[in-house]
Amino acid sequence: MAKKKNAFYAQSGGVTAVINASACGVIQTARAHKDKIGKVYAGRNGIIGALAEDLIDTTRESAAAIALLRSTPAGAFGSARYKLKSLEANKREYERLIEVFRAHDIGYFFYNGGGDSADTCYKVSQLSEAMGYPIQAIHVPKTVDNDLPITDCCPGFGSVAKYVAVSALEASFDVRSMAKTSTKVFVLEVMGRHAGWIAAAGALIEDHGIPVVVLFPEVEFDEARFLARVDTLVKQHGYCTVVVSEGCHYPDGRFLAEQGTRDAFGHAQLGGAAPVVANMVKKALGHKFHWAVADYLQRAARHIASKTDVKQAYELGKAAVQLALKGHNAVMPTIERLSDTPYRYKIGMAPLAKVANVEKFMPRNFITRDGFGITDACKRYLMPLIQGEDYPRYKDGVPVYATLKNMAVAKKLPAFELK
């Protein structure tokens, strides 16, 4: 029998309403296999925690605190936007990781993130071969953008989709009430840098009788056609709702909302497509507007999380540990859909080599021919993912969310300077 090893778990990239549910799945499952997995150390602020030897001892957290992670949004251990360079470009960081893993007897690496993070996890998974340190690296999928390949969906997406559908429905009822003498067009900006999955969820309200126009990043923005569509809907219904993705852009690639700043991964930092679109409508058609930018509210909205999403986030955390115990390395547990109605799925497995840095866009047959809505195929895809409510417990009017003790593991190594 293999020697018992400790595990490292870290959260990476933008957090979600359910990434802590995956953490809960990882930690509870590891705790249930104490014969094979020693302690779970969490990276404080993601992979930074490993490089800085800033490890959190999760064994100091009570079973109740870990259980509460299931209903706590955001990253309980801190996340990071930090992408490891290639082994050739930055061998120093990999050597440091191995030093830290060795010092703390870490044999399992669970990395909870999106596409960029899958790349980091994949690089770590190659350390055994490249640098002779035995490690099993398993990626736990997470991204509100729903843009990881192979898996049918990504934890975090179902909840933000539910948030967007519910919020767009509610705000549409509002503008419908006001339209006779006041606001006629409501614009909601949602996340989704390159993929329109989140924006697509806004189109679900069409089945509730709401006239809605969706602006996807997959469809080049055509101002004249957009304004004509809004004009038609307002003439027909007296009002309309526009759901615009932050990634919506002109044919030349320029975002409607470009602000000129970039994040640590080099991506343009977006925001502000909604006011651009709203003012465009006002200028061309004269309609009074309101606009909202949901930003973090959408991805942190644990209070309205999808029960399906919470369940899958937990299951994938659990599956990651089970895959490690079965001896796997360089893989990611996935959701494999078996049927839409009734919704059935099973947990599968994908090689990280095929996941890292691959973005999954909306299939063209999920977007209507006019480019402003979603097809029945898309609805069949989306509907199961927003099903069910998984309410947190409340105290004093707000949800009870976990703030962990996050006690540090004693350092054994000299300091390391992050570059």
Added chain:
Amino acid sequence: MAKKKNAFYAQSGGVTAVINASACGVIQTARAHKDKIGKVYAGRNGIIGALAEDLIDTTRESAAAIALLRSTPAGAFGSARYKLKSLEANKREYERLIEVFRAHDIGYFFYNGGGDSADTCYKVSQLSEAMGYPIQAIHVPKTVDNDLPITDCCPGFGSVAKYVAVSALEASFDVRSMAKTSTKVFVLEVMGRHAGWIAAAGALIEDHGIPVVVLFPEVEFDEARFLARVDTLVKQHGYCTVVVSEGCHYPDGRFLAEQGTRDAFGHAQLGGAAPVVANMVKKALGHKFHWAVADYLQRAARHIASKTDVKQAYELGKAAVQLALKGHNAVMPTIERLSDTPYRYKIGMAPLAKVANVEKFMPRNFITRDGFGITDACKRYLMPLIQGEDYPRYKDGVPVYATLKNMAVAKKLPAFELK
């Protein structure tokens, strides 16, 4: 015994998550007193419906549909931003109202709105004396701004306060997770044109360990002091949250977010204080930011409504009918707080003459001396109002909200041109 009369009910001004709960209270209570009140006619799009003789026959709605109004946001009959001029300035409109009331045998006028609407309701209440048409006009308070006088709070406010507290808490957990390598300041813009009640609810998250700065409309914006406060909090905690009221303004009265457009009441239309504040922080302190503008999402968020608020909205609708049945005119039922802990209140009554056009601002002792937070007195005031959850029923992943048939009453009069 007085002759049985029909009732007119209308929704006015910006709608809320619970204004339909008041409608439910009015209609159910009227239906329980069929000996005294005939039919309830609702104005399609508020007072416009009365002027245009566009009345909705609520008796055509099932008991189930009316009950569902209790958990449906926005204005089920349509609202309007339309303020009657004085009797001297526009006698024509009042004569028309009387024509319509007489044609449909209307003796009760229930008007569900805020300060401007209370003014309209008051003017209608004076028609008996001024123009000899017997009518009892009762105002049902409603405003997310919580700025009506005399009543301890206004239906609609508790739910938006709960939304803001929950959303600010969730987004703060998000920025706390990201702060090490990414976003350090999150800015949430909330409603409140002149009164900072909604912004104040954002400060409740301080008791959950979140460093938060609130920018009230009651406090003149001082950029240097604000930036110093943010700087201190980020140095202490690594991150901070800013909750900015749309009404936040410079000492010269200029709004941070002024867009130059005005609504039908002549108020400046605001929006966009959050990006202004966020870019200010970025420029001065260099911190990466995210910002959200909640706009309609906050006031339509029935999915996270306060149970206290829903209950009071219903009770005040019910009380309005009861006051009418007792013979009152020109009054508004109110919430009279009896104690904070345990929270106890009773339904009171205020004369409309003292309500119309009076705005209630935050008392100075509710705002901390530095102007960026709330005092314990304010917390004691706010806490009961956000207590309890009152979840709607869900189907297919989204709430089941009522869309009424809204069948028109046959017209008996010639058309009337709105000016």
